[in-house]
Amino acid sequence: MKEYRRVMLMALIIMLAGMAAACGQQEVPASLTVGTAANQSGNAGGSESVIIENSGRTITFEEAPKRAVSLNQHATEIMLALGLEDSMIGTAYLDDQIHPKYQAAYDKVPVLSDQYPSQEVFLGAEPDFAYAGWKSAFSDKALGSTEHLESMGIKSYIQESSNMNGPTMEDVFRDIKNIGSIFRVEERAEKLVADMEAKIEAVHAKVADIETPARVFVYDSGEKEPFTAAQNFMNEMITLAGGSNIFNEINKGWATVTWEEVVNRNPEIIVIVDYGDTTVEQKKEFLQNYAALQDVTAIKEQRFIVLPLSACAEGIRGPETVETLAKHMYPEKFE
Structure with missing residues (x-):
């Protein structure tokens, strides 16, 4: 009986030592939250x-x-x-x-x-x-x-x-x-x-005191009805640059809207996305000659920003795009 107890005691000591060693090694969780x-x-x-x-x-x-x-x-x-x-x-x-x-x-x-x-x-x-x-x-x-x-x-x-x-x-x-x-x-x-963070912060420092953000309309395509940025990455970059996307309340990435809505919101800046079969020059000519837009501030003042499609995507170009937008919206801040 004594020998049995001695053996069991030794087994318990070995088991506890093993558990302690295992716990000491578990410094990193097996997985983290979604997206990490x-x-x-x-x-x-x-x-x-x-x-x-x-x-x-x-x-x-x-x-x-x-x-x-x-x-x-x-x-x-x-x-x-x-x-x-x-x-x-x-x-x-x-x-x-x-x-x-x-x-x-x-x-x-x-x-x-x-x-x-x-x-x-x-x-x-x-x-x-x-x-x-x-x-x-x-x-x-x-x-x-x-x-x-x-x-x-x-x-x-x-x-x-x-x-x-x-x-x-x-x-x-x-x-x-x-x-x-x-x-x-x-x-x-x-x-x-x-x-990337440092580049964005450098731009933000120059536009942080803007009280009234510039109104921005993103023109992707469409003549009968415009196709524009809503809650996609362009909205984020416009905001970081100190502007306001005029269709930022639409709960989808890209959206088809009406020219009447564009006129009512009177953008001060128009971003033209350069891609597809229609050239930038053709898109700009259409906007400049479309009768309903003639009283829109961006048209009257000829304030256009041209971005390639790659500049609008969720990648390493984000800080460059933010800077490009900010410089066009607030050139006096970068003199």
């Missing part, structure tokens, strides 16, 4: 798995992707800004010209398609990861569903800030940090975000 990343090693750039919550999915990355494909320009430019071109085996779907700062890096990456590649072309590149700006990339007409790709061992990430109403700059930063975690380049992601 957790590295289970507790070390930036560690070799342990990274868990990401993305668009309602929990994704575990046992290692950094080595054969990534980027889809949509703002996703591609985030990858390049993080110095990940050597981890990319393909890219697709530019809106316009790649940012000049990243042209040399972009030239190293094979272009799979002008728009979304077919599933055959995509799979032919033997990717292990797909990163898309828009969820349309994961439709049956494009790459296929994220679930289907996962079944073939291909992880994926959808830019969350591009697929929500009312995205903020903080939402973009979260996406950048998630990509940094997935590829184990957390320090690069933190530096990129810090640089």
